[in-house]
Amino acid sequence: MHEVTGAVSREWELFPDGDAALVLAFPARLDPRINARCVAVAEALRRRPVQGVRDVVEAFATVTVHFDPLAGDAGAIETVLRSLAEKATAPAGEDPLPPGREVRLPVCYGGARGPDLADVARFARCSEAEVVERHCRASYRVYMLGFQPGFAYLGAVDPRIAAPRREVPRVHVPAGSVGIAARQTGVYPVASPGGWQLVGQTPVRIFDMSRSDPFLLAAGDRVRFEPIDEASYDRLEGGRP
Amino acid sequence: MTSAQPGLIVEDGGLLTTVQDTGRWGYQHYGVSVSGAMDPAAHRRANRLVGNPPEAATLEITLVGPVLRFRTAARIGVSGAAFELRLDARAVSTDTLLHPEPGQTLAFGRRTAGARAYLAAAGGILVPVVLGSRSTHLRSGMGGLEGRALRVGDGLAVGSSRGVPHRESAAARWGRSMPLGGARVRVLPGPHAGLFDPEMLRRLETARYTIRPESDRMGYRLDGAPIAGPAGLSLLSQGMPVGAVQVVPSGGVIVAMADRQTAGGYPRVATVITADIPVLGQLAPGDWIEFQRCDPRTAREALVEAEEEREST
Numbered sequence: 001m002h003e004v005t006g007a008v009s010r011e012w013e014l015f016p017d018g019d020a021a022l023v024l025a026f027p028a029r030l031d032p033r034i035n036a037r038c039v040a041v042a043e044a045l046r047r048r049p050v051q052g053v054r055d056v057v058e059a060f061a062t063v064t065v066h067f068d069p070l071a072g073d074a075g076a077i078e079t080v081l082r083s084l085a086e087k088a089t090a091p092a093g094e095d096p097l098p099p100g101r102e103v104r105l106p107v108c109y110g111g112a113r114g115p116d117l118a119d120v121a122r123f124a125r126c127s128e129a130e131v132v133e134r135h136c137r138a139s140y141r142v143y144m145l146g147f148q149p150g151f152a153y154l155g156a157v158d159p160r161i162a163a164p165r166r167e168v169p170r171v172h173v174p175a176g177s178v179g180i181a182a183r184q185t186g187v188y189p190v191a192s193p194g195g196w197q198l199v200g201q202t203p204v205r206i207f208d209m210s211r212s213d214p215f216l217l218a219a220g221d222r223v224r225f226e227p228i229d230e231a232s233y234d235r236l237e238g239g240r241p
Numbered sequence: 242m243t244s245a246q247p248g249l250i251v252e253d254g255g256l257l258t259t260v261q262d263t264g265r266w267g268y269q270h271y272g273v274s275v276s277g278a279m280d281p282a283a284h285r286r287a288n289r290l291v292g293n294p295p296e297a298a299t300l301e302i303t304l305v306g307p308v309l310r311f312r313t314a315a316r317i318g319v320s321g322a323a324f325e326l327r328l329d330a331r332a333v334s335t336d337t338l339l340h341p342e343p344g345q346t347l348a349f350g351r352r353t354a355g356a357r358a359y360l361a362a363a364g365g366i367l368v369p370v371v372l373g374s375r376s377t378h379l380r381s382g383m384g385g386l387e388g389r390a391l392r393v394g395d396g397l398a399v400g401s402s403r404g405v406p407h408r409e410s411a412a413a414r415w416g417r418s419m420p421l422g423g424a425r426v427r428v429l430p431g432p433h434a435g436l437f438d439p440e441m442l443r444r445l446e447t448a449r450y451t452i453r454p455e456s457d458r459m460g461y462r463l464d465g466a467p468i469a470g471p472a473g474l475s476l477l478s479q480g481m482p483v484g485a486v487q488v489v490p491s492g493g494v495i496v497a498m499a500d501r502q503t504a505g506g507y508p509r510v511a512t513v514i515t516a517d518i519p520v521l522g523q524l525a526p527g528d529w530i531e532f533q534r535c536d537p538r539t540a541r542e543a544l545v546e547a548e549e550e551r552e553s554t
Contacts (some may be wrong), residue, residue, distance in 0.1 A: 017432045018512030019540040021482040025432075028477055042270065054266040055275070057480035059504050066269070069515050069541070070548055100458075107516045130424025145272040146478060146504040149381055151479075190381065209371065209383075 012085045014078060017064065022074065024063040024081050026067065026200075030155065034061050035143050036097050037088040039220040044084050050077050058219050059144045060153075081103030102222040105187065105202045107178050108233040109135075113201035116166070120180060120197050123163040132227050134158045137197060140185060142221040150189035152217040153216060157183045169195035176201045203236040246525035247312055247515065248362065248399025254392040255307035260366050260385040261359075261499075262298040265374035269480065269503040276322040276376040279357050279458060279499050279522030282417070282551065283321030287361035288494030289551075290318025290338055292406040297365035298375035300391070304525055305351020307391060309343040309360075316402050318364040322355030322523060323419055355419030356525040364400025376404040378500055379458060387420060403491065415551055418518075422451075426517040431486060432479070434473035436497060444529060445486070445510055446534050451495060454526045460487075461521075463530065467492025470508045478506040484513030486532070496521070496530075516543035 013025045024041060026034045027139045035058075042058035045065065052072015057064045067077055091165035109132045110117040121128045134227075170193060177188045180197025187208035202225075206216040206229060217223065226238070251258075264277025275320065278284035278301055278493065283297045297341050300307075306324055319326060319335045326333045327348045333339055335358065341347060350356070373511050375384025384421060403407070434442060450465035468486045485497040487507040496513065498521070508537060513521055535543075 015432065016537070017480075017509075018429050018482050018484055018514065019537060019544070020515050021480070021512075023432055023479065025479075030477065044467075046270075055269040055480075057269045057503060059479040060477040062477075062479040064504075065483060066483075069544055100519070144478070145270060147502060149268075149271060149273045149383065151272050194382065197386060199548070214372075219270065 012089060014081060014085070016074070019074075020067060020069050022065045022067070022077055022081060024065070024085055026061045028061050030060055030143070032097055032141050035141065036220065037085075038063050040098075041081070041084045044087075045080065048050050048080075050080050053077060056201075059146070098203070098220065100141070100220045100222045102224060103217060104224050104226055105178075105204055105206075106228040106232065106236055107136075107202050107225045108228050108230055109200035113233070114178070114199040116136045116179075116197040118164075120161055120199055122162045124161045126160070131161050131199065134161050135185070136225045136227055138224075140223045142217050142219050142223060143216065144219050145215075148189055148192060148207075150204070150217065151213050152186055152219075152221075152223070154185045154223055155183055157185050157195070159183065163197045165195040166197060169179040169193055170198075173198065174201065176205070178202060198216065200227075201233070203228075203233045244448075247396050248315060248367075249397050250310045250312060250394055251307060251395040251397070252346065253308040253526075254390060254395070255302060256305035257303035258307045258391040259301050259377040259379070259389075260298050260368050260375045260397075261301040262374055263376075264382065264499070265372055265376050265378070268372050269479050271283065272503055273372060273383070274378050274381065274500055274503060275379040275483070276415045276458070276500050277374070280321055280355075280359070280361060281522070282547065283384050283523075284359045285359070285551065286336075287318050287320040287359040290320060290336065291316050291361045291363040291402075293361055293365055297361065297400075298368065299362075300360040300366060302360060304352060304356055306347060306352070306358065308348045310346045311343060313343055313399070314529050315341050315399055316405075317341060317347070317360060320356050321358040321419070323353045324358050325350035325353070354421045354524040356528075357522060361401030362399045363405040364548035367398040367400050380500060404497070408431075409522065420520055420523050423531075424520045424524060425531040425533050426484075426521055427514045427535040427539065427543065428484075428511035428532045429537065430484065430512060431511045433474075433476070433508040434510055436474060436508065437488075437510055438469065441468045442510065442534075445494075445532055448531075450530045450532075452524055452526050452528050452530065453467045455531060456526050460498050460499055460501060461496040461524070461530070463494040463496065465494070468494060468510060474508060476506050476508060477529060478504040481505045481509075482512060484515075484518055485509050486511040486513065498522070514540040514543060515552075516540065516547050519547075
């Protein structure tokens with residue numbers, strides 16, 4: 001994951017993906033401003049539902065609109081998407097990046113909660129404390145959610161600590177585990193197999209079906225990690241930030 | 242919503258029996274998979290047999306069917322894959338309306354065509370609605386009965402059939418035949434088709450692929466002519482529809498199915514048209530698949546034709 005910070009071109013493309021999805025594609029770069037356009041278009045489309053649209057999925061540089069081809073009219077959806085894309089790339093759209101909501105996530109680093117912290121320190125040729133300090137320094141952008149319910153792709157990680165995925169994925173990664181995979185970082189919402197380098201664990205549930213709003217994070221938010229000790233972890237377990 | 246009654250007991254879960262409906266739409270941007278019936282047309286047909294709306298939850302029955310005991314009288318219908326069925330000792334048919342009495346047992350026997358059957362009960366299978374759907378997503382353990390396949394001893398609530406319209410006419414034979422050993426499905430070019438060597442596109446359209454054993458509700462992994470992806474291409478993940486034909490770095494081909502992840506980062510050479518998703522859902526490991534390229538107009542006509550047939554049965 002490598003963030004681009006150069007000038008943003010106005011280009012975008014609209015094309016079908018099969019007969020039940022349309023894709024709005026901005027230049028395929030990992031760029032916070034391109035991603036912000038995807039978020040803006042997707043949110044506008046969700047606020048103003050179009051007949052037949054079943055799902056609007058913003059990703060790093062694309063928005064995929066899934067529709068029921070018998071209930072919806074691809075032409076009508078395309079018209080709305082075009083106008084939203086024009087609006088998102090109009091000169092006013094060149095304004096500074098929307099700051100986004102910042103969520104602070106407490107993380108207990110190292111030990112059993114972050115079994116790969118030592119490996120990441122070896123990769124970075126620095127102390128474990130410096131890995132933690134560098135991981136907590138940035139305010140990360142939520143580029144998109146995917147892989148699992150509530151799993152947020154965050155970027156970009158300090159290149160110094162951007163250790164690649166583990167060669168052999170773990171069969172069991174506990175919920176709340178905080179991982180690094182090259183320049184991406186993220187939190188496992190539920191226990192699952194996983195290949196990211198685990199540096200710590202948050203006691204906060206970023207996905208919890210028992211809450212009225214099960215998802216803590218959405219694309220466009222920002223996340224900042226804050227180091228906590230084991231005693232604080234136990235006190236905060238299961239809570240919200 | 243009608244009140245839940247203890248309707249049926251699972252005496253044998255079969256190979257993979259899950260609660261499914263038309264899918265969990267509207268949450269893919271939170272990473273929540275759609276899931277839902279692998280053969281949406283057969284799911285809907287089963288619901289029509291008993292007078293349910295298409296959204297009612299059914300049981301999706303895979304390859305080896307379950308044994309179910311009814312505790313209350315019910316009105317049920319089974320559609321999709323061709324199975325031999327017994328209601329106690331009596332042989333009964335799929336695609337007809339059945340009226341099990343309290344204490345009677347429905348046993349699925351030999352399967353003669355297709356891979357997945359759908360059992361609908363008037364009033365629907367009642368499991369909790371999770372994010373707008375009753376569908377089971379096995380990987381995340383969401384929806385259905387505790388997010389998993391049915392097993393012996395499970396009890397399932399069935400909605401009240403009171404007020405559900407009785408349509409004996411729906412019991413007419415269904416024109417659709419189930420695939421036997423494989424199927425040819427029509428595709429449109431995928432979002433990255435233009436990046437592939439044209440020779441690779443020809444190869445995809447002329448080769449016969451076989452569904453590998455590790456295929457599941459997430460995707461069908463195929464054996465057959467390998468496809469070389471675009472050289473040196475590293476893609477950013479993007480949203481993924483059902484039927485997406487993905488090419489992995491080894492040259493292998495994976496077709497995204499109902500439980501697919503919401504986004505994927507492999508190049509996508511083709512997308513199966515909506516009209517052919519039902520037949521794709523009736524394939525099993527070992528079956529063959531051929532891809533036939535078509536155009537958007539053909540895709541549209543095929544869909545309208547399938548819809549008209551459904552409306553007339």
